Amino acid sequence: MRPYETLLLVDSRRSDQEIDETVKNFSALVTDRGGEMANIERWGRRRLAYEIEGITEGYYAVCTYNLDSAHRKEIEEALPFVEGLVRAKTVRRDIRTRSV
DSSP, rough: OOEEEEEEEEEETSSSHHHHHHHHHHHHHHHHOOOOOEEEEEEEEEEEEEETTTTTEEEEEEEEEEEEEGGHHHHHHHHGGGGTEEEEEEEEEEEEOOOO
């Protein structure tokens, strides 16, 4: 299992309950594939730097989890079908630190 971090940008025009449901749906994508959610950090509603599909404000959540690397592609392919999700960015978190 490898550590990953995904930044979720959810449409802030949705109700708080719908936003929570979107984050839970992402969490289910991870756990259904044998992953382990470590943390969900909710940043809340924030103004976007630029307009995306008519949206000027979004709800941000950062999810950290461990997942077998073979299942990462499955999650990436399923993200466009998560209701209310505008964008998502996933990075692998390295345990070691890099020197400059």
